[in-house]
Amino acid sequence: MTEDETVQASARGPHPHGHVTLEDVARHVGVSAQSVSNALNNPARVAPATRDRILAAVTELGYRPNRSARALRNQRSRLIGVKVEASRGDRAALLLDQFLHALAESAGAAGCHLILCQSDDEAGEIAAYRELLDTTSVDAFVLTSTHAGDGRVEALRRWGVPVAAFGRSWDGDEDLAWVDVDGRAGIRAATEHVAAQGHRRIAHVGWPLSSETGRDRRAGWRDACTDLGLDTVRHAEVPDDFAAGRAATHRLLDAPDPATALICASDTIALGALRALSERGLRAGADVAVTGFDNSPAAALTTPGLTSLHQPLEQVAHDLIATVEEILGGTPSRRQTLLRPELVIRESSLRGATAQDATPTKETR
Amino acid sequence: MTEDETVQASARGPHPHGHVTLEDVARHVGVSAQSVSNALNNPARVAPATRDRILAAVTELGYRPNRSARALRNQRSRLIGVKVEASRGDRAALLLDQFLHALAESAGAAGCHLILCQSDDEAGEIAAYRELLDTTSVDAFVLTSTHAGDGRVEALRRWGVPVAAFGRSWDGDEDLAWVDVDGRAGIRAATEHVAAQGHRRIAHVGWPLSSETGRDRRAGWRDACTDLGLDTVRHAEVPDDFAAGRAATHRLLDAPDPATALICASDTIALGALRALSERGLRAGADVAVTGFDNSPAAALTTPGLTSLHQPLEQVAHDLIATVEEILGGTPSRRQTLLRPELVIRESSLRGATAQDATPTKETR
DNA sequence: AAAACCTGTCCATTATGCAAC
DNA sequence: TGTTGCATAATGGACAGGTTT
Incomplete structure (x- = not known):
């Protein structure tokens, strides 16, 4: 229909730019x-x-x-703001591309588009949001990686701006609309999985206790161990990077009566653990089980493959957009959703696995 | 300044929404x-x-x-369209998040923002571009992964729309503005690097010859081998996925007089090669050298670390935005830029390396 | 006469209310 | 009287050209 027309080149209408009004x-x-x-x-x-x-x-x-004319008249841009984070080389993929793709798809289905902003610190991010608001460029924001006392949430609330967050409101805010993944249940499933492989001394390599997500994931490990009658003395709390995961693994394995399984809070840490095992001449899977979280590309492509927890990002994105649309439409309903991650089992947690058993198995709980 | 005002809640001006006009x-x-x-x-x-x-x-x-009012009057939205691709689990990170972050940063510095669209096939992508144009939502597009006979380039040119591409115009189009990374020089550097480690039978695991990028990278390997007096009989052409890289590696190593070094066209293929080596009980680095391309997170975090070629994405992003701005400003100057990737050396290509030598070395050529 | 400022009209769309059939 | 279509005004901003001092 419009496919084969020339926009700017030929101006056969009264408009020099050739747009149909x-x-x-x-x-x-x-x-x-x-x-x-x-x-x-x-x-x-x-x-x-x-x-x-x-x-x-x-x-x-x-x-x-015309989008601008309509936005001007309606005071509504049908644009949703999202921040893109810089990815760090010492971390596994941030899933940002998967998430953004899913978010863009859901937004498109709702007749919206995403507008990006970028910042490396919270103050800059808030300033970027403010600018988009002042120029009436956006109707709403989607936040990622919320934390307790999140300044962004506070600012957007103060300004009365519609928001949906990927990450729950850790300070118990009943009003914030969010979607999150149940890390506790995921880590619990991973722990039960390695226990089913016969492991009894199961350690957790998690994030610092200052991280709410870290505490939540640790609780999943503790839940499973308690239920199974296993002790919970073996654990470490480290920053989310490769070197820290590697060092923590060495420390845990140097202890007397060391762990035979490592439940890690992230793929990044788990990949560090795999490195440490390799340095000690131990085989992941056969000697020590390792699991991660995020099911990043690196988890699938490393050798041995890393057992990990897959986040249902398409669902997250869909729910976030639906939530934003509801708020914009003035009929907010269900506002807080917790989704289950899916355990993707690979060789790193399988006792008898050789690299030939490379077909990944999915187990949903 | 504007930081502590409330936007929507208090309407103390004559405008109900509280925006300053x-x-x-x-x-x-x-x-x-x-x-x-x-x-x-x-x-x-x-x-x-x-x-x-x-x-x-x-x-x-x-x-x-007000962005809409200004856009309406100026017929210029200061928005640049970018497509986000779905990432596939069998491929290493697409660098999309790094690239998007850099692009958003450069765009911000130029007073622009990015608007996302999403599609899984070329026809859909073109339709999405068309829609953004018809609704006068964008001034220009940034394309990624161009190929010969690219329908997107053709359509945007026909429509007379400003474009800058990440990826050269493989069909020799002098008009298209692009920025690209010199894969040929990069692969050549990787090949010379493994030769300097003493390897003489150096194979290339590349993409199908139908891929221009694949031919370019293969040429870099051939250049280096020819200069060094090495033969170029060992090579494979496979799709860009893990399983293909793994299978190709097995085939190459099953041959009589097999290769001792594998120069791969991507990290994804190289990670497949590492898996194959592991399955044969060979050590990457010590027994067979492996190199990739992209320096994805997985390359840095796998064990052993994967030598790879880092693309200067910040520079690419900056140049793309600068190019777009020049076209929009009516003063297009330098329009085609080829940037050098940087060889990041890790254990997978080092003869004597153990996992302890984990500190990556950068070597720029 | 020139510098400084402002009136008028347009950009494309939509909510409101009025005229007409 | 009720339906149907249209003129008016407003959204916020930018430019050409005219008016003021």
């Missing part, structure tokens, strides 16, 4: 621009026959409403 | 809205003293021009 459609049909607008936005106000003629012309001419 | 500033200073506009966009037209008063009021009230 309401006026063009109106002229073509022989009605006023208002009727065209009504036919599209308020069909009840226009006679069925006229409406059909108008809609036919809309299709024929390939009319699409 | 030109009119507000004008009223506050006691001039017309036009003078405020002139003070900002055409300072020469307003007396210095008045201009200072106006600018002071702009700062004081926190005035920011």
Whole structure:
């Protein structure tokens, strides 16, 4: 339809830029621009026959409403702001591309688009949000990686801006709309999985206790161990990087009566653990089980493959967009959702596994 | 300044939404809205003293021009369209998050923002671009992963839309503005590096010859081998996935007089090669050298670490935005840029390396 | 006469209310 | 009287050209 027209080059209409406007459609049909607008936005106000003629012309001419004009008039841009984070080389993929893709897809289905902003610190991020708001560029924001006392949440709330967060409100905020993944249940599943492989001395390599997510994941490990009658003395709390995971693993394995399984809070840490095992001449899987979290590309592609927890990012993205739309539409309903991650089992946690058993097994709990 | 105001909640101005407009500033200073506009966009037209008063009021009230109004008037949105791709689990990180972050940063510095679209096939991508154009949502596009006979390039050119591509114009198009990374030089450097480690039978595991990028990278390997007096009989052409890299490696090593070094066209393939070596009981580095391309997170975090070629994505992003800005400004100058990747050496290509020698060495050529 | 400022009209769209059939 | 279509005004900003001092 519009596919084979030239936009800027040939200006055969009255407009130098060649865009089709309401006026063009109106002229073509022989009605006023208002009727065209009504036919599209308020069909009840226009006679069925006229409406059909108008809609036919809309299709024929390939009319699409001008985003700026519509935004100006409606005070609504149909743009959702998202921040992109810098990825660090010492961390496994941040899943950002998967997440953004899913988010863009859901937004598209809802007739919205994503607008990016970028910042490396919280103050800068808040300033970037503020600028988008001041220039009336966005209707809402999607936040990622919330934490207790999150300044962004506080600022956006103060400004009365619609928000949905990937990451729960750790300070018990009942109002914030969020979607999160149940790390506790995920880590619990991973722990039970290695226990089922016969492991009894299961350690946790987690994040510092200052991290709410870290405490949540550690609780999953503790839950499982307690239920299974295993002790919970073997654990470490380290920053989320490769070197820290590696060093913590060495420390844990140097202890008397060392762990035979390592439940890690992230793939990054788990990959560090795999390195440490290799340095000690131990085989992941056969000698020491290792599991991660995130199911990053690196987990699938490293050797041996790393057992990990897959986050349902498509679902997260869908729910976030749905939530934002509800808030914008003025009918907020379910606002806080916890989703289950899926355990993806690979060789790093399988006792008898050789590299030939490379087919990954999914086990949903 | 504007930081501590409430946007939507308190409407203390004449506007229900609480945004500061030109009119507000004008009223506050006691001039017309036009003078405020002139003070900002055409300072020469307003007396210095008045201009200072106006600018002071702009700062004081926190005035920011309304994006939609400005776009409507100027026929320019200051938005740049970018497509986000779905990442596949059988491929190493697509560098998308690093690239997007850098792109967003450069765009921000140029006073622009990125708007995302999403599609899984070329036709859908073109339709998404078309929609953004028809709704006058974007001024330009940044493309990634161009190929010969690229339908997107063709369509955007036909429409007369400003574009800059990450990836050269493989069909010799002199007009397309692009930035690319010199894969041939990079692969050549990797090949020379393993040769310097004493390897003489160096194989290439590359992409199908239907891929221009694949041919380019293979040429780098061939260049180096020819210069060094090594033969170029050992090579494979496979799709860019883990399983293909693994299978190709087994085939190459099953041959009589097998290769002792594998120069791979991507980290994904190289990670497959590492898996194959492990399955044969061979040690990467000590027994067979392996190199990848992209320096993905997985390359840094796998064991042994994977030698790879780092793409200067910040530079790519900066150049792409600069190019787009030049085209939009009507003064296109340098339009085609080839950047050198950087060889990051890790254990997978070092003869005597043990996992303890984990400190990566960078070697720029 | 020139510097400084402002009026008018346009960008594309939509909510409101009025005229007409 | 009720339906149907249209003129008006407003959204916020920028530019050309005209008016003021």
